[in-house]
Amino acid sequence: MNNTRSSRREFVKQAATAAAGFTIIPNFTVSGLGHKPPSDKMNIVGIGIGGKGHPNLVAMNTENIIGLCDVDWKYAKKCFDEFPEAKKYYDWRKMFDELDDSIDGVMVATADHTHAIVAGHAMVMGKHVYCQKPLTHSIYESRLLTKLAAKYRVATQMGNQGNSGDGVNQVCEWIWNGEIGEIREVHAWTNRPIWPQGLQRPTEQMDVPETLNWDLFIGPAPMRPYHEIYTPWNWRGWWDFGTGAFGDMACHILDPVYRALQLEFPDSISGSSTLLNTESAPQAEKVRFSFPARQRKGRVKMPAVDVYWYDGGLLPDRPRDLKDGESLLFDQMG
Incomplete structure (x- = not known):
């Protein structure tokens, strides 16, 4: 017992x-x-969050979103509301100064003309960068960011979401397997622009909205008076801020062409467009890029190829056998 x-x-x-x-x-x-401990999560800040930057950050919400920056707080309000714990800023430089040691990654979705300066600073600070397309406002800026990414050994990605889809990989596999033979001509088009283009600079004077920091929007571009036609969204059509329909959409539509056909630099470029001016991109254009022959991809030859681009409602010449009113491509995109 x-x-x-x-x-x-x-x-x-x-x-x-x-x-x-x-x-x-x-x-x-x-x-x-199925969960991450807080110590395993990245600390991410977003710059340019009123437009495409908002859904980009939502896609990253498994991580810690610690800072949000936009020059237009009215346009950015929905994103601010989505991440109420994140600190809010107008100026990305101030955010970098205050949060530097806490930041792991930076999401950039500003107007095109400020992509390079923001992404470049982030990489020099040793931060990983996700930058919306088009990567930069100029070829020089793209080459600079490429060098910075290599020098500072950070992870980088351009926000070209179509690149990640199964469709692009499937097209590449078809072509590399010889399913449609040797390709010598490509035609690609878009219904853009769906914003104002082909315009002269407005002369009307407008007051800057209280929620917009116009100086910070201008950034590295030459200063000009505020007008509501520039931002939000419509900056795409103005040369000082955007790259027009071609720069905005060709990075999507021609991406599978470049990948599948293993293209590099063209031998020549020629084109025509509606009336040109120095303020904004033309309303419509047709451009031909002539590329030299490349090395075989497996058993498939890569001969010289002409790539044609159309925007603003222009389309390839209709084949003679195609009936009037019948679409060139039934994708419901015009």
Whole structure:
């Protein structure tokens, strides 16, 4: 009997000791259970969050969104509301100064003319960068960012979401497998621009909205008076801020062409367009890029190829056998 009581006492004592050392912790702190502990999450800041930057950050919401920056707080309000714990800024430089040590990655979705200056600073600081398309406002800026990414050994990605889809990989596999033979001519087009283009600079004077920091929007571009036609959204059509329909959409539409056909630099470029001016991109254009022959891809030859681009409602010449009113391509995109 005494031995039994002693064994029971010892069991209770050991159980109490074990219970005292046992703690229930939230499942989000344990890796391997479908959750990330906070220490495993990246600290991300977003710059240019009123437009495409908002859904980009939503796609990153498994991480810690610690800072949000936009020159137009009215346009950015929905994103601010989505991430109420993040610090808010007008000026990305101030955000970098204040949050530098806490930042792991930077999402950039500003107007095209400020992509390079923001992304470049982030890389020099050793931050990983996700930058919306088009990567930059000029070829020089793209080459500069390429060098900075290599020098500072950071992870980078351009926001060209079509590149990640199965369709692009499928097209590449078809072509590389010889399913449609050797390709010598490509035609690609878009229904853009769906914003104002082909315009002269407005002469009307407007007051800057209280929620917009116009100086910060202008950034590295030459200063000009504010007008509502420039921002939000419509900056795409103005040379000082955007790259027109071609720069905005060709990075999507011609991406599978470049990948599948292993293209590099063209030998020549020629084109025609509606009336040109120095303020904004033309309303419509047709451009031909002539590329030299490339090395075989497996058993498939890569001969010289002409790539044609159309925008603003222009389309390839209709084949003679195609009936009037019948679409060149039934993709419901015009």
